[in-house]
Amino acid sequence: MDSPKVLKDNKRKIRVEFERTSLAERLKAKYLTTNFLVQVIWKIFRLLLLIGISYIIIFPFFVKIFGSFMSRDDLVDATVRLIPKYPTLDTYKYIIRENSYFTAFFNTFVLSTLCALVQTLICSIVGYGLAKFKFRGNKLVFMAVILTMIVPHDTVKLSMYMNFKFFDVFGIVGGISNLFNLEASSLDLINTYWPLFILSLGGIAFKNGLYIFMMRQFFKGVPDELEEAAYIDGENTFGTFVKIILPISVPMMITIFLFAFSWQWTDNFYTDLFFTQSGAILMPRIVKVPSSLSDDSFTAKTLYESCIKNTCGLLIILPLMLFYSYMQRYLIQGIERSGIVG
Amino acid sequence: MNADATVKVATAKQTKKKKPASLDRKKARAGWWFVLPFVVVFIAVYIPIIFDSIRFSFHELEIQSSGGYDLIYIGLDNYTEALFVDSGYVTTLISGLKQLVLDIPAIVIFSLFMAIMLNDKMPGRTLFRAIFFIPVILSTGIIDSIDQSNSMMDYMGSTEGISTGAEGSQTTANEIISAMDIQKLFANMKVGQGLVEYVVGLVNDIYNIVNRSGVQMLIFLAGLQSINPAIYESCRIDGASAWETFWKITFPMISPMILVNTVYTVIDSFTSESNQVMSYIDNIYKSAANGQVLSSAMSWMYFLIVVIMIALVAGLLSMYIFYQRRD
Numbered sequence: 001m002d003s004p005k006v007l008k009d010n011k012r013k014i015r016v017e018f019e020r021t022s023l024a025e026r027l028k029a030k031y032l033t034t035n036f037l038v039q040v041i042w043k044i045f046r047l048l049l050l051i052g053i054s055y056i057i058i059f060p061f062f063v064k065i066f067g068s069f070m071s072r073d074d075l076v077d078a079t080v081r082l083i084p085k086y087p088t089l090d091t092y093k094y095i096i097r098e099n100s101y102f103t104a105f106f107n108t109f110v111l112s113t114l115c116a117l118v119q120t121l122i123c124s125i126v127g128y129g130l131a132k133f134k135f136r137g138n139k140l141v142f143m144a145v146i147l148t149m150i151v152p153h154d155t156v157k158l159s160m161y162m163n164f165k166f167f168d169v170f171g172i173v174g175g176i177s178n179l180f181n182l183e184a185s186s187l188d189l190i191n192t193y194w195p196l197f198i199l200s201l202g203g204i205a206f207k208n209g210l211y212i213f214m215m216r217q218f219f220k221g222v223p224d225e226l227e228e229a230a231y232i233d234g235e236n237t238f239g240t241f242v243k244i245i246l247p248i249s250v251p252m253m254i255t256i257f258l259f260a261f262s263w264q265w266t267d268n269f270y271t272d273l274f275f276t277q278s279g280a281i282l283m284p285r286i287v288k289v290p291s292s293l294s295d296d297s298f299t300a301k302t303l304y305e306s307c308i309k310n311t312c313g314l315l316i317i318l319p320l321m322l323f324y325s326y327m328q329r330y331l332i333q334g335i336e337r338s339g340i341v342g
Numbered sequence: 343m344n345a346d347a348t349v350k351v352a353t354a355k356q357t358k359k360k361k362p363a364s365l366d367r368k369k370a371r372a373g374w375w376f377v378l379p380f381v382v383v384f385i386a387v388y389i390p391i392i393f394d395s396i397r398f399s400f401h402e403l404e405i406q407s408s409g410g411y412d413l414i415y416i417g418l419d420n421y422t423e424a425l426f427v428d429s430g431y432v433t434t435l436i437s438g439l440k441q442l443v444l445d446i447p448a449i450v451i452f453s454l455f456m457a458i459m460l461n462d463k464m465p466g467r468t469l470f471r472a473i474f475f476i477p478v479i480l481s482t483g484i485i486d487s488i489d490q491s492n493s494m495m496d497y498m499g500s501t502e503g504i505s506t507g508a509e510g511s512q513t514t515a516n517e518i519i520s521a522m523d524i525q526k527l528f529a530n531m532k533v534g535q536g537l538v539e540y541v542v543g544l545v546n547d548i549y550n551i552v553n554r555s556g557v558q559m560l561i562f563l564a565g566l567q568s569i570n571p572a573i574y575e576s577c578r579i580d581g582a583s584a585w586e587t588f589w590k591i592t593f594p595m596i597s598p599m600i601l602v603n604t605v606y607t608v609i610d611s612f613t614s615e616s617n618q619v620m621s622y623i624d625n626i627y628k629s630a631a632n633g634q635v636l637s638s639a640m641s642w643m644y645f646l647i648v649v650i651m652i653a654l655v656a657g658l659l660s661m662y663i664f665y666q667r668r669d
Contacts, residue, residue: 046462125376126377126379129376144380202379202382203379203383283484
């Protein structure tokens with residue numbers, strides 16, 4: 001190829017003339033390579049796979065939503081597949097009315113918010129202590145955190161129940177009641193919010209080990225210079241934590257809060273364990289067939305009851321769905337910033 | 343004058359040496375204050391719970407009508423009953439452990455694969471991410487337990503099969519692929535029957551696997567985000583293909599996460615409703631005579647076996663893990 005020729009129009013403007021390869025050839029060079037082909041195939045494959053798996057995740061929710069509007073006629077009608085022919089709101093109506101949905105909603109909301117707030121705060125504090133201070137026993141405490149994480153809660157179910165039914169820390173409660181000549185030698189904390197609150201307060205409630213682990217990894221990524229600058233300015237450790245560290249860890253704390261709130265919201269292990277039939281009505285209790293809808297003579301009884309239970313499930317997660325749609329970007333941001341890798 | 347100066351220097355040195363030490367000690371004490379809430383509740387509440395749970399597994403439990411309970415020491419009876427008398431425990435335990443061993447690689451590989459896909463820049467990434475993490479938030483606890491016995495899903499699934507014309511195969515219509523198709527596909531490839539069945543089982547179980555790999559995906563995503571893009575760039579300049587880049591860069595860099603996720607998958611399976619050992623134990627807890635303490639013994643055995651298994655796997659994996667040295 002000749003070297004480009006420079007033509008001067010005037011002082012300010014120049015024109016350059018050179019031979020360009022034709023457009024067709026340029027396009028050929030760009031798009032007719034194996035590399036490009038592989039890229040295109042990969043992109044199509046990726047898109048299809050992502051759509052397919054999204055379908056697998058979302059489809060059950062659609063089935064549940066359609067099912068929740070089905071009346072009995074739809075269930076025995078063989079021509080009805082997904083979209084009900086005779087839609088009805090009865091299922092919702094009776095669940096809300098007879099299973100005391102709003103009471104459960106309110107109680108669970110109070111409990112979840114309280115627990116999630118406490119857990120987020122405590123896990124941040126403990127995670128910070130584990131990440132930034134090299135005290136003797138640090139490793140031991142961390143091992144204890146891991147222990148609370150790996151011991152399955154089914155294993156300690158009975159003893160957890162017993163310990164809160166007859167709550168007595170090192171005989172202190174018994175000692176106090178002896179002092180006042182009371183009969184009870186221990187406190188019965190079943191059917192109160194206290195067991196969950198105490199567990200949250202210590203950061204050993206459901207999955208709290210994971211939260212502490214996540215916060216610890218996050219704080220390890222925070223440069224020490226930040227705190228050193230604050231120390232030099234005369235701030236003490238706790239002041240530094242509150243004024244410097246907490247504000248920068250808000251995204252991560254939102255992530256933890258999101259986890260803690262939603263897992264507490266749908267939790268049925270601890271709520272079933274600590275709340276008997278006479279206790280506060282919480283979300284797991286509304287999963288049952290309302291008496292006006294139960295009918296033993298109905299032919300598709302199992303199917304119908306399954307529909308009703310799924311509708312209960314939908315009602316339970318409805319607030320979570322709204323919550324999640326607002327918060328999901330924080331979830332991913334928080335995780336990405338945390339650098340769990342350490 | 344001269345001597346004075348040296349003295350001054352010496353004291354300065356001394357204070358210099360002393361000061362960081364005292365600051366460290368101060369910091370160490372502050373560290374204890376930070377972990378105090380955990381330590382207090384751990385010692386006051388959690389240790390007794392763990393201790394009691396172990397103690398109960400060696401006892402017979404009698405709840406008194408006046409409140410309170412009696413424990414009668416019976417030694418290893420609960421354990422021998424679980425192992426030799428109870429009809430279902432050992433078989434459930436073995437099949438549960440087998441299931442766990444098969445599930446772990448599936449979940450870890452699936453979540454790694456998905457994390458890599460969700461990490462690429464593409465249109466709609468935020469939407470896909472939002473969808474993929476729905477199960478983490480929504481399909482837990484109550485919803486999980488409703489899903490476990492969900493005749494509605496089966497019904498809808500099977501009607502779908504009918505509508506696509508597969509009337510004769512109602513039993514398999516709910517499965518995404520049937521073993522027969524895959525067998526035809528692999529017939530010439532000389533892959534063992536077991537592997538085919540494993541793959542088919544996984545594909546049909548995809549809903550369960552997707553539901554259980556949410557947190558793992560998040561952990562892998564965080565790991566992928568922390569890899570320095572400059573490494574990929576230099577790789578590309580040197581002419582490495584995507585395949586080579588994955589095995590030479592991504593995989594070693596992400597290998598610590600593989601260990602973390604393996605352990606997390608096991609821990610998570612303890613609380614999953616689809617865990618057959620736990621549901622068996624739960625059943626015993628509710629129904630069998632003396633089932634409450636018997637179930638403690640059973641779950642402690644299960645827990646110990648799994649912990650030994652985790653330790654073995656973690657030890658094996660940690661030999662191959664590549665830790666990048668920072669700075």
